[in-house]
Amino acid sequence: xxxxxxxxxxxxxxxxxxxxxxxxxxxxxxxxxxxxxxxxxxxxxxxxxxxxxxxxxxxxxxxxxxxxxxxxxxxxxxxxxxxxxxxxxxxxxxxxxxxxxxxxxxxxxxxxxxxxxxxxxxxxxxxxxxxxxxxxxxxxxxxxxxxxxxxxxxxxxxxxxxxxxxxxxxxxxxxxxxxxxxxxxxxxxxxxxxxxxxxxxxxxxxxxxxxxxxxxxxxxxxxxxxxxxxxxxxxxxxxxxxxxxxxxxxxxxxxxxxxxxxxxxxxxxxxxxxxxxxxxxxxxxxxxxxxxxxxxxxxxxxxxxxxxxxxxxxxxxxxxxxxxxxxxxxxxxxxxxxxxxxxxxxxxxxxxxxx
Amino acid sequence: xxxxxxxxxxxxxxxxxxxxxxxxxxxxxxxxxxxxxxxxxxxxxxxxxxxxxxxxxxxxxxxxxxxxxxxxxxxxxxxxxxxxxxxxxxxxxxxxxxxxxxxxxxxxxxxxxxxxxxxxxxxxxxxxxxxxxxxxxxxxxxxxxxxxxxxxxxxxxxxxxxxxxxxxxxxxxxxxxxxxxxxxxxxxxxxxxxxxxxxxxxxxxxxxxxxxxxxxxxxxxxxxxxxxxxxxxxxxxxxxxxxxxxxxxxxxxxxxxxxxxxxxxxxxxxxxxxxxxxxxxxxxxxxxxxxxxxxxxxxxxxxxxxxxxxxxxxxxxxxxxxxxxxxxxxxxxxxxxxxxxxxxxxxxxxxxxxx
Numbered sequence: 001x002x003x004x005x006x007x008x009x010x011x012x013x014x015x016x017x018x019x020x021x022x023x024x025x026x027x028x029x030x031x032x033x034x035x036x037x038x039x040x041x042x043x044x045x046x047x048x049x050x051x052x053x054x055x056x057x058x059x060x061x062x063x064x065x066x067x068x069x070x071x072x073x074x075x076x077x078x079x080x081x082x083x084x085x086x087x088x089x090x091x092x093x094x095x096x097x098x099x100x101x102x103x104x105x106x107x108x109x110x111x112x113x114x115x116x117x118x119x120x121x122x123x124x125x126x127x128x129x130x131x132x133x134x135x136x137x138x139x140x141x142x143x144x145x146x147x148x149x150x151x152x153x154x155x156x157x158x159x160x161x162x163x164x165x166x167x168x169x170x171x172x173x174x175x176x177x178x179x180x181x182x183x184x185x186x187x188x189x190x191x192x193x194x195x196x197x198x199x200x201x202x203x204x205x206x207x208x209x210x211x212x213x214x215x216x217x218x219x220x221x222x223x224x225x226x227x228x229x230x231x232x233x234x235x236x237x238x239x240x241x242x243x244x245x246x247x248x249x250x251x252x253x254x255x256x257x258x259x260x261x262x263x264x265x266x267x268x269x270x271x272x273x274x275x276x277x278x279x280x281x282x283x284x285x286x287x288x289x290x291x292x293x294x295x296x297x298x299x300x301x302x303x304x305x306x307x308x309x310x311x312x313x314x315x316x317x318x319x320x321x322x323x324x325x326x327x328x329x330x331x332x333x334x335x336x337x338x339x340x341x342x343x344x345x346x347x348x349x350x351x352x353x354x355x
Numbered sequence: 356x357x358x359x360x361x362x363x364x365x366x367x368x369x370x371x372x373x374x375x376x377x378x379x380x381x382x383x384x385x386x387x388x389x390x391x392x393x394x395x396x397x398x399x400x401x402x403x404x405x406x407x408x409x410x411x412x413x414x415x416x417x418x419x420x421x422x423x424x425x426x427x428x429x430x431x432x433x434x435x436x437x438x439x440x441x442x443x444x445x446x447x448x449x450x451x452x453x454x455x456x457x458x459x460x461x462x463x464x465x466x467x468x469x470x471x472x473x474x475x476x477x478x479x480x481x482x483x484x485x486x487x488x489x490x491x492x493x494x495x496x497x498x499x500x501x502x503x504x505x506x507x508x509x510x511x512x513x514x515x516x517x518x519x520x521x522x523x524x525x526x527x528x529x530x531x532x533x534x535x536x537x538x539x540x541x542x543x544x545x546x547x548x549x550x551x552x553x554x555x556x557x558x559x560x561x562x563x564x565x566x567x568x569x570x571x572x573x574x575x576x577x578x579x580x581x582x583x584x585x586x587x588x589x590x591x592x593x594x595x596x597x598x599x600x601x602x603x604x605x606x607x608x609x610x611x612x613x614x615x616x617x618x619x620x621x622x623x624x625x626x627x628x629x630x631x632x633x634x635x636x637x638x639x640x641x642x643x644x645x646x647x648x649x650x651x652x653x654x655x656x657x658x659x660x661x662x663x664x665x666x667x668x669x670x671x672x673x674x675x676x677x678x679x680x681x682x683x684x685x686x687x688x689x690x691x692x693x694x695x696x697x698x699x700x701x702x703x704x705x706x707x708x709x710x
Contacts, residue, residue: 013481035477039397
């Protein structure tokens with residue numbers, strides 16, 4: 001299995017669409033669409049993301065969280081192209097019996113996230129629908145001479161994360177798979193997209209993508225687009241969020257599972273050529289940011305990862321398709337993840353134990 | 356009754372949202388949001404519109420039409436601010452059992468409309484959902500020194516439509532209210548937004564809005580925002596689309612009902628100061644366009660209209676709220692429209708008979 005189901009669907013939907021001659025990215029190549037304005041100097045970053053399945057699946061039960069997230073997911077796509085935010089428009093489908101208090105919470109979530117991200121709500125649209133569904137489009141601008149996409153990573157580039165990862169999967173696991181008697185604690189989740197950090201990256205990073213679909217899916221996409229592999233050298237205990245590590249430990253799961261869920265967080269994974277690592281250090285220090293160096297881009301298109309005392313080779317394609325393959329059933333997902341889709345041990349490491 | 360239910364909802368949703376200091380329009384004031392880019396010279400027009408109720412109500416049964424419309428409705432909002440199109444992003448919620456052939460038709464509708472409107476699809480998002488729902492955001496640019504909104508109409512300004520109106524209501528009537536044995540023929544409906552015409556209007560029109568929510572709703576909004584009235588002097592037979600006139604005639608309805616439905620078409624209604632009417636003539640002639648002069652902006656906030664041999668005074672607010680008031684029931688809507696919400700005869704006219 002080498003294709004990714006979601007990519008196949010997107011290719012099918014986009015088939016036959018004429019591309020704008022002013023668009024700088026091809027399909028899949030960027031978290032946000034990049035289009036040069038007629039004036040020639042400005043490149044617009046435009047991204048649209050909806051929240052539908054997360055609500056119906058019970059992941060975003062709290063309307064405040066749903067409101068927050070519809071802003072954060074779109075802001076994160078702007079962050080991944082290093083865009084300066086301009087604003088966001090929000091389209092809301094509301095059930096006729098949606099309680100007033102829930103609507104207030106929803107709007108408060110949108111408002112708070114818009115303020116927190118400096119991404120003002122420019123306008124919106126409302127419709128009546130059977131169930132709550134949100135869709136939004138965020139707009140930003142990027143420097144025309146320093147366009148950053150998912151493409152450009154080269155073997156030897158260093159791989160970074162903007163911060164600890166895995167909290168998105170931990171949240172989904174704790175929310176969907178742990179009943180009242182579970183040993184796993186609830187995971188607080190109100191992510192802030194890395195807009196400020198992303199703006200450091202144009203001119204420094206060679207490729208960038210957010211982890212909103214999970215870390216392994218992100219690595220898979222970056223590897224695929226750039227025809228490369230990733231060797232993740234950082235011990236997981238130093239890269240996975242402490243809350244995600246604790247969730248895994250209490251559930252008896254290996255730490256790497258926190259990278260494998262289809263619900264990610266809103267960190268950026270990006271690559272930096274050796275020669276520009278000093279520039280990254282300087283830019284990051286200037287805003288009080290400490291990116292986490294994960295490892296290195298490899299020529300061979302394989303993803304290997306250091307977990308506790310072993311080196312693991314991960315079938316990123318298989319894991320990325322897995323949630324769809326099990327008809328979006330979290331229990332089957334976990335069973336398969338630890339069963340047939342589990343990483344292959346390819347060596348011993350002297351890494352720090354993480355579980 | 357002086358408030359409009361939809362406006363109240365929008366005000367509530369937007370309450371507490373901080374406006375961008377770079378946004379040029381307030382809530383309600385424009386078909387598209389207008390926001391100045393950091394460079395200072397470019398004003399972006401951004402609009403988001405979803406198609407949900409039209410699908411669930413059975414109005415857009417054909418997936419090709421739904422795809423076409425999600426582009427056209429957003430393009431029309433760009434047209435109303437005189438924007439040059441940049442592109443559109445489309446968010447699709449698809450049922451898991453959506454047939455392949457229907458998906459192909461949907462995408463073909465989007466593709467054809469994008470090409471027809473010169474509004475390339477920049478990207479999108481897909482989700483699984485219980486029912487088909489579409490949302491899109493269109494982006495354009497407008498000249499910073501000639502911003503056109505719904506506000507600016509003054510008493511004495513001439514009122515124009517970009518073309519014959521009423522076809523949207525006729526289509527909805529024929530689709531939703533006429534069974535197999537009906538005397539009313541199906542109404543072809545594949546509207547093209549007036550982008551080219553809209554681009555003639557900045558610097559000439561004093562206010563502009565599209566008729567997507569119906570002509571009377573459009574007049575109501577323009578009157579409300581500008582604190583004025585409209586005296587519609589043009590006989591309806593010269594302003595209402597021939598197919599809409601025929602639909603009304605076969606159904607035994609007066610012609611003005613074709614202006615009253617909540618499903619409009621995609622014409623522009625705009626006002627032009629006397630001194631700029633020659634400029635409009637010249638700009639329109641240059642693109643082979645013949646706007647229809649409907650009447651004049653009045654100081655008194657009343658909408659009067661010439662139907663056949665009578666002058667009618669229309670309670671625009673009441674008609675605009677009516678579809679919601681009858682719980683979106685087309686039969687009750689029509690009953691009320693011809694009953695308690697019918698226009699008041701305020702005089703005789705020497706107009707041409709229209710029914």
